Every structure is written in structure tokens, then in C-alpha cells.
Amino acid sequence: MFWIYRALSVLISPLLAWRLQRGERDQETRHAGTRQRRGWVEPAGQRPIWIHAASVGEINAVSPLVHALGKRHPETPLLISTFTRSGQQQAQRRFGDTIQHRLVPLDTPRACARWLDTIEPMIALIAETEIWPELFHQTHQRGIPLYLINARLSARGLKRSLRVRRLFARSLQNVERALCQSNEDAEGLVELGLAPERAEVVGNLKFDTQLPADLLTTARSLKAAWGERRVWVAGSTRPGEEALLLKAHQSLQVAHPSALLILVPRHPERAVELIAQLDSSKITHQSLGEMVREDTTVVLVDRLGVLQACYAAGSVAFVGGSLVPIGGHNLLEPAALGKPVISGPYLDNQREMADALDSANALTRVESPMALAARVDDFWTRPEFALGRGRAALAVVEAGRGALAATLQAIQPHLESGKLQRRS
Numbered sequence: 104m105f106w107i108y109r110a111l112s113v114l115i116s117p118l119l120a121w122r123l124q125r126g127e128r129d130q131e132t133r134h135a136g137t138r139q140r141r142g143w144v145e146p147a148g149q150r151p152i153w154i155h156a157a158s159v160g161e162i163n164a165v166s167p168l169v170h171a172l173g174k175r176h177p178e179t180p181l182l183i184s185t186f187t188r189s190g191q192q193q194a195q196r197r198f199g200d201t202i203q204h205r206l207v208p209l210d211t212p213r214a215c216a217r218w219l220d221t222i223e224p225m226i227a228l229i230a231e232t233e234i235w236p237e238l239f240h241q242t243h244q245r246g247i248p249l250y251l252i253n254a255r256l257s258a259r260g261l262k263r264s265l266r267v268r269r270l271f272a273r274s275l276q277n278v279e280r281a282l283c284q285s286n287e288d289a290e291g292l293v294e295l296g297l298a299p300e301r302a303e304v305v306g307n308l309k310f311d312t313q314l315p316a317d318l319l320t321t322a323r324s325l326k327a328a329w330g331e332r333r334v335w336v337a338g339s340t341r342p343g344e345e346a347l348l349l350k351a352h353q354s355l356q357v358a359h360p361s362a363l364l365i366l367v368p369r370h371p372e373r374a375v376e377l378i379a380q381l382d383s384s385k386i387t388h389q390s391l392g393e394m395v396r397e398d399t400t401v402v403l404v405d406r407l408g409v410l411q412a413c414y415a416a417g418s419v420a421f422v423g424g425s426l427v428p429i430g431g432h433n434l435l436e437p438a439a440l441g442k443p444v445i446s447g448p449y450l451d452n453q454r455e456m457a458d459a460l461d462s463a464n465a466l467t468r469v470e471s472p473m474a475l476a477a478r479v480d481d482f483w484t485r486p487e488f489a490l491g492r493g494r495a496a497l498a499v500v501e502a503g504r505g506a507l508a509a510t511l512q513a514i515q516p517h518l519e520s521g522k523l524q525r526r527s
Contacts (some may be wrong), residue, residue: 104270108236109212116209123188136188139206142217147203148180152518153224154252155207156183158190159369159407160433161230164253166197167311167507168228173201175511176518182222186233189370189407196408210237219245226517228252232260236274243277248517251281252510253308256291257430257451264295272296279517282510285455303513306506307455309435315411322415329363329395329402329416335479336365336413339432340423344447345377347426349384349401350472355479356400363395365413367404369423369432374405411436419482419489421445421475424452434460435503438496443482443489445469459503465495 120140124133138144147153152172156162162185173181183198184207185191194204205222208214215238227242227249242249256264264271275281275297282305283289289302315321335355337348345366352364368377381388381401388401391409395402404413414420420437422444424430430452437444438460445467450457460466469475482489 104267105236105240105273108270112209112211112237116211116214119209136206140209140214142208142214142221144205144208144218144221147182147205147222150223150225151180151182151203152176152226152228153182153184153222154228154230155185155233156190156194156230157186157207157233159187159193161185161233161253162190162193162197163312163433163436164307164309165228165230167308167313168252168510169198169202170313171507171511179225179518182224189372193407207235208238210235212237212241215241219247226250226514228514231255232257234264234271234274236270239274239277248279249277250279250514251283251292252514253506254281254283254292255285255288255452255455256295257454258291259430259451261291261295268296280513282506282513284506287454303509305509305513306503307435308506308510309433309456310500310503310505311507312435312439314439318412318415321409321412325391325412325416328393329365332361332363332395333359333483334363334365334417335419335421336367336417336437337421338367338410338414338423338436339369340366341369341427341429342373343427344423345380347472348421348423348475349381349386351475351479352400354473354476358480359483361397362400364401365391365404365417366401367410367413367423371405371407374403377403411440414442415440417442419443419445419479421479423447425449426469426475431457434466435500438465439500441493441497443467443492444496445475445478459499460496463495463499465492465499467492 120137124136154165156165181202183194183202184205186207191204208218219241224247227247229251230253232255280301280303281292281297282303284307286304289304293299293302355362386401387399388403389399391402391404414437420442422432422434424432426447428449431450434444434453434456448468448470467478469478
């Protein structure tokens with residue numbers, strides 16, 4: 104099956120390269136991105152620590168590990184690869200010049216070979232659910248220890264992957280160890296073909312995320328722009344979900360005419376689409392960063408990097424990707440700020456976080472716009488209840504820390520041996 108996969112990957116790679124870069128307006132940037140995806144990259148220093156984080160969510164998840172590695176190994180280059188352009192932008196925003204960035208190669212023999220032979224990483228740390236058969240194969244061929252970090256595998260993902268189990272089982276043979284978020288994730292990877300002794304449950308790195316130093320300053324600035332109004336934030340929203348959220352907001356406005364919704368789509372490039380949707384519904388809206396007018400009912404966030412500050416400035420948080428069958432997004436971002444957290448019923452990708460919050464009675468799940476409006480109203484009109492839910496959510500985050508220390512301990516032997524090889 105691996106050879107069939109190889110042939111197919113080569114055949115479709117030109118189309119995939121085109122599709123991945125077609126949204127980039129600048130021709131020079133588009134060309135540079137295509138070259139990187141074909142493996143033509145610049146070196147990243149001698150034997151870098153390589154972390155692959157596919158997109159925005161994975162970048163956020165690995166950020167505590169990136170900062171810790173930078174402090175522990177300041178003399179060793181850090182390289183982050185991403186699959187998406189938005190992931191690249193988030194990496195640059197979060198880490199600036201402290202790391203280097205490259206787009207991950209297309210999963211073809213030549214692209215992976217060129218990429219790996221140029222980068223020559225000391226170790227490969229692949230975040231969450233990324234399994235690339237060719238890349239894993241060639242990494243192993245070069246003797247590069249490969250770890251799955253913050254590894255997770257949803258029930259839906261497992262069911263889909265089991266259809267080509269032989270391919271994934273072969274790929275997982277190249278994994279040194281999978282550092283999993285939960286027992287269920289470890290069991291799923293073993294069912295998919297990972298050797299049981301290579302699966303280790305360490306917890307979720309997102310519990311170890313530190314709040315940005317400028318978060319409170321940014322939140323105060325946002326609150327000043329929004330004025331003295333009741334504000335709720337809907338973060339990481341997905342297509343089909345915004346219409347439901349707007350229905351909930353219109354219902355809230357019956358009891359709270361000045362209510363303000365901060366709408367933060369998962370992908371900021373959808374702002375044009377959402378502006379058209381708001382205009383067609385005759386909903387007054389503004390962009391983030393402007394002083395909010397009295398008649399504005401929705402603030403649309405059209406850029407990356409401000410979701411956490413929006414959560415901090417609002418009073419209630421809804422986490423998107425959960426009213427539609429996407430699987431949900433990061434519930435810990437508002438929880439870490441002590442905010443009451445609301446989600447929809449679809450949380451397959453956030454199972455561990457959701458279970459932890461549920462066990463502390465710190466997560467409110469809803470299944471309809473009317474139920475969502477009722478819960479937001481409940482938090483607004485019962486401030487002591489909202490405060491208690493927020494405190495319970497924060498306690499879950501504090502209790503869940505520890506994955507970072509376990510991950511660092513697991514990979515440390517290879518970092519030390521890699522340094523010795525480099526010096527020799």
C-alpha cells in the first residue's frame with residue numbers, strides 16, 4: 104500500500120501545490136511557498152530541533168514547548184514547519200525571530216528528501232494528529248528520532264484512518280514514541296498500529312500555556328473601545344455556525360438591547376464572506392480596533408492573534424467549531440482566563456479538555472441558538488454563578504499542568520546525544 108500511496112502522491116502533488124498557494128496574492132510569496140513545499144528550502148543552522156505544527160491550533164499548543172526549548176537549549180537552532188499559511192503567520196506572530204520557519208514539504212519522495220537533506224534536523228517533534236507516510240519513512244531512514252507530541256486521535260479520525268490501517272501502521276513503526284494527551288488517544292494509536300510500548304500518556308501541552316505578557320493591556324484597550332455594554336465572545340467559529348450565533352445574539356437583544364457580540368472566525372480570510380452575511384441580515388457591524396458606535400451589535404475580528412485578548416475582555420466565552428460537526432476548538436483559552444465557557448455538542452476533537460471541565464461542572468453545552476442565548480443571559484444576570492463557573496474552569500487548567508515537563512523529560516536523551524554528534 105505504501106508504494107501505491109507514493110505513486111498517487113507524486114501524481115497529485117502539482118495540483119496540491121497549486122491549491123495550497125492559490126490564496127496568496129503576492130506572486131513572489133506564492134512562488135517561494137511552492138518552492139518550499141517542493142523541498143527547496145534554506146538551511147536552518149546546524150542540526151536544529153524541528154517541530155512540525157500544521158496550523159494555528161497546533162502552533163498554540165506547542166508554544167510552551169518552544170519557549171522551554173529556547174531557554175534550555177539557547178545554542179541550538181529551533182525550526183518550526185507548518186502546513187498552512189495561517190499557521191506560518193501565527194508562528195511568526197508568537198515567536199518572532201526566536202525561531203525559523205519553513206513550510207513542510209509535500210509528501211513525495213523527492214520533496215521530502217530535498218527538505219530533510221537540507222535541514223538535517225537533530226530530532227523531529229510532530230504535533231497532534233499529523234501522520235505523513237513518506238516524511239516519516241525518510242526521517243527514519245536518516246536516523247532522525249521522531250516523536251509524536253501532544254498526540255491525539257479523535258474517534259472520527261481513528262475510524263477514517265482504519266480504512267488504510269496498513270499504510271498508517273507502517274508509518275507508525277517509524278515513531279520513537281507517541282506522547283499522548285489521554286488514554287483514549289494512546290489506545291487509538293495502538294489500534295492504528297503503534298507498538299504499545301511506544302505510547303505514553305503525558306497530558307495536553309495546552310494546559311501549560313502561559314498567558315502573554317501584554318494580554319491585560321490589550322484586553323483593557325478592547326474593553327475601552329467596546330464601552331459599558333454586555334459583551335460575549337464567540338471564538339474560532341466555522342462556516343454554518345455564524346448564522347446560528349447571530350440568531351442567538353438577536354434573541355439576547357430582546358432582553359439586552361445593547362448586547363455586543365465579538366465574532367472571531369477560525370480563519371480571518373473569511374471576513375469578506377461574513378461581512379456579506381451580516382449586511383444581508385441588516386446587522387450593524389464594525390471591525391476590531393475601532394471605537395464601537397452605539398448602534399453596532401457585532402464586532403468582526405478579521406486578524407489572527409487577538410482571540411485570547413477578546414476572551415479576556417468579554418464576560419462570557421463561546422468556543423466554536425462545536426455547534427456544527429467540526430469537533431470543537433480550544434476550550435482552555437477562555438478557561439485559563441477564568442471565564443464561563445460555553446460550547447456546542449460537537450467536541451470530539453476536544454474530548455479530554457471537555458471531560459476535565461465537565462468533571463468540575465465548568466463547561467456549559469448547548470445544542471441550539473435559543474439554548475445558547477438562555478445560557479449567556481443566565482451568566483449575565485447571575486454574576487456570582489458566572490464567577491463560580493469561571494473559577495472552576497481556571498482550577499481545571501491549573502490542575503492539568505504537567506505535560507510540558509513530561510515531554511521535555513522524554514525527548515531530552517535525544518537532544519543530548521544530538522549535541523554530542525554535532526560537536527564531533
